[in-house]
Amino acid sequence: MSVYRLPKETEMTLPLLQEFLDKHRREVNDRFKKLQDTYESDHEILHMPAKPKYKPDNRIVVNFPKYIVDTFNGFFIGNPIKLMADDAAVSDYVEYVDQYNDQDDNNAELAKICTIHGKGYEVYFTDEESALCITYLSPVEAFMIFDDTIVERPLYFVRRYTDRENHEYGTIYDGTGYRNFKVTGGLKWTDNDWTHHHFNGVPATEFVANAERQGLFEPVLSMVNAFNKAISEKANDVDY
Numbered sequence: 001m002s003v004y005r006l007p008k009e010t011e012m013t014l015p016l017l018q019e020f021l022d023k024h025r026r027e028v029n030d031r032f033k034k035l036q037d038t039y040e041s042d043h044e045i046l047h048m049p050a051k052p053k054y055k056p057d058n059r060i061v062v063n064f065p066k067y068i069v070d071t072f073n074g075f076f077i078g079n080p081i082k083l084m085a086d087d088a089a090v091s092d093y094v095e096y097v098d099q100y101n102d103q104d105d106n107n108a109e110l111a112k113i114c115t116i117h118g119k120g121y122e123v124y125f126t127d128e129e130s131a132l133c134i135t136y137l138s139p140v141e142a143f144m145i146f147d148d149t150i151v152e153r154p155l156y157f158v159r160r161y162t163d164r165e166n167h168e169y170g171t172i173y174d175g176t177g178y179r180n181f182k183v184t185g186g187l188k189w190t191d192n193d194w195t196h197h198h199f200n201g202v203p204a205t206e207f208v209a210n211a212e213r214q215g216l217f218e219p220v221l222s223m224v225n226a227f228n229k230a231i232s233e234k235a236n237d238v239d240y
Contacts, residue, residue, distance in 0.1 A: 002027060003213075005148045006155055012172060018187050020158065021170075024143045032117055032140045035215050038065050038224075039116050045228040056239035060232045064224050065217035069115045072216060077111045080104040101134045110136040110207060118213040123159070124203040144206045157204040175201050 004020060037043075043061045051057040083098070085091040097103070106122070113120035113136060121137040121144065142159045146152040160170035160183070168183035169190070177194035181187060197203055209216065217224070 004143060004145045006145055008147045012156060014187050028140050035116050039069060043228055044225045045232055056236040058232045058235040060235060061228055062231060068217045069112060072115055073111050077108055081107055097132055100131060103134060106134060106136050113138045114207050114209045115216040118215045119206055119208045122205045124199060154202040157202050173202055
């Protein structure tokens with residue numbers, strides 16, 4: 001699966017950002033959206049050409065992918081992650097951060113995202129109370145850009161979103177700051193310069209299900225589509 005890379009010390013310009021946004025949009029349309037739709041029971045069988053009206057036309061979805069994902073995560077993270085520290089003050093702070101961010105739910109959702117898409121993201125920020133906040137994002141709405149060294153350190157993290165008027169915006173983070181941009185109507189920065197984010201490094205982490213960044217049911221997706229088609233045609237034969 002594709003990994004976005006840039007040489008170290010590369011300055012992010014609008015044309016370069018546009019290149020990565022286009023690449024990400026193609027990957028979302030060609031892969032991630034299909035994986036998410038499949039998990040949500042919107043399978044290929046539902047979009048096949050209609051049969052003549054005098055013929056039975058069953059469209060049966062047997063959602064093995066959802067069963068695979070939910071069963072795996074039930075075993076994997078059905079019991080919440082527990083973090084412990086020898087220092088009582090550190091342990092108390094970790095517990096506070098976990099409770100403040102509902103981290104058990106975050107971890108469960110992040111695990112589901114990774115098993116569906118092969119990877120997912122955790123993002124860190126501060127709220128109006130200056131408290132440390134943590135949330136999750138799917139690769140449908142975000143991507144990481146790494147350097148091209150052997151260790152692949154994060155260089156930039158990009159989050160994109162659409163407002164209620166269907167205008168697309170986004171934010172890009174580097175190791176020291178962030179900057180906002182607007183996509184709709186032509187890519188442009190919406191602020192004059194980068195804003196310091198007070199984190200040591202890019203404030204996001206990419207979690208991967210495997211080295212190939214492949215979803216859990218992705219290798220058997222063609223088999224699932226064939227099963228849906230076979231059982232639907234069997235139902236058509238019975239009806240006929």
